[in-house]
Amino acid sequence: MQYIPICFMILFCGAATVQAAEPLRHSNERTVFSFRLKNSNKHVSILESTDKQKPYLVYRFGTADAVELEFPKKKKETESSFFYWYYLRGGGPQNEGLDLNYLSFINNGWQYMVYDEYAAVGNSYEAGVLVIRLKDCKVTALIGRADSRTGALVAFRGNDAVTQGKPDLPCQERIGR
Numbered sequence: 001m002q003y004i005p006i007c008f009m010i011l012f013c014g015a016a017t018v019q020a021a022e023p024l025r026h027s028n029e030r031t032v033f034s035f036r037l038k039n040s041n042k043h044v045s046i047l048e049s050t051d052k053q054k055p056y057l058v059y060r061f062g063t064a065d066a067v068e069l070e071f072p073k074k075k076k077e078t079e080s081s082f083f084y085w086y087y088l089r090g091g092g093p094q095n096e097g098l099d100l101n102y103l104s105f106i107n108n109g110w111q112y113m114v115y116d117e118y119a120a121v122g123n124s125y126e127a128g129v130l131v132i133r134l135k136d137c138k139v140t141a142l143i144g145r146a147d148s149r150t151g152a153l154v155a156f157r158g159n160d161a162v163t164q165g166k167p168d169l170p171c172q173e174r175i176g177r
Contacts, residue, residue, distance in 0.1 A: 022150065023064030032057075033103075033116060033151040035127045035144035042068075044129055044144065046103060046114065046153070048161065049075070057082055057161050059105065059112065061129075071107050081105055084156040085166040093120045101153035104167055109134050111169060116153035125149065130175065137171035 022031050024045040034045040041063055049056045056075035059082075062068040072081045087100040097120035104113045111132040118125050127144035156162050166172065 024060040024062065024067060029058075031151050032155050033114070033127075033149075033153050035146075035150070036148035037128075038143045038145050044114065044142070046151075055161070059114070069107075071105055071112070079161050080163060082162040083167045084153070084159070084162040084164060086154070086157060091120075093123075096121050099154065101156070102166075103153050103156060103162065106134070106167075106169075111167075111171065113175070114153065116149075132171050132175065134169065134171060137175075139171075139175065 022034060022045065024034070024043050025031055025047055028050050029047040030050050032046045032048055034043060034047075036043050042061065043063065045060045047058050047060065054075070055078075057078045058075065059071045060067050060069070072078055083102075083104045085102050087098060089095065089098045091097045099118040101116040102113055104111060106112075111130075111134055113130040113132065114128075115130065116125075116127050125146045127146065127149055129142040129144075131140045131142065132138070158164070
């Protein structure tokens with residue numbers, strides 16, 4: 001009989017650990033890519049439904065206590081809401097290899113560009129979100145903590161869950177990504 005409380009505690013603590021690591025994920029979702037912002041307790045998460053009958057993709061930004069932005073609000077046909085593109089140059093450090101991945105969406109006059117970048121020189125990873133005001137191309141950078149990354153945007157390479165290719169927007173060339 002003493003084993004039941006111990007088993008329950010192990011299961012409960014394990015579930016709490018997952019929720020703490022992925023504070024914006026719902027129980028019917030899987031994390032595609034997420035990270036915590038530098039000098040902040042806020043998280044960025046790209047999540048997908050685990051329900052094959054009702055698939056969706058969603059972006060969430062905020063804390064476990066308060067989601068500040070969820071996109072899209074409606075979870076139908078989300079593949080047309082997100083754009084994914086990448087640049088890959090192999091060859092390791094001697095060729096300055098890169099694996100640059102981007103997921104973007106437009107919401108109320110703002111473009112949100114989530115990035116997941118790897119450089120073979122220095123074996124470095126960068127993640128973050130560029131928030132671009134489309135009326136004047138003003139950019140705000142939200143920098144992620146490299147040590148908090150879960151998953152990778154490369155999961156969208158060739159994936160029908162998103163629109164493949166860079167969106168044609170006026171600010172795109174000025175951003176350089």
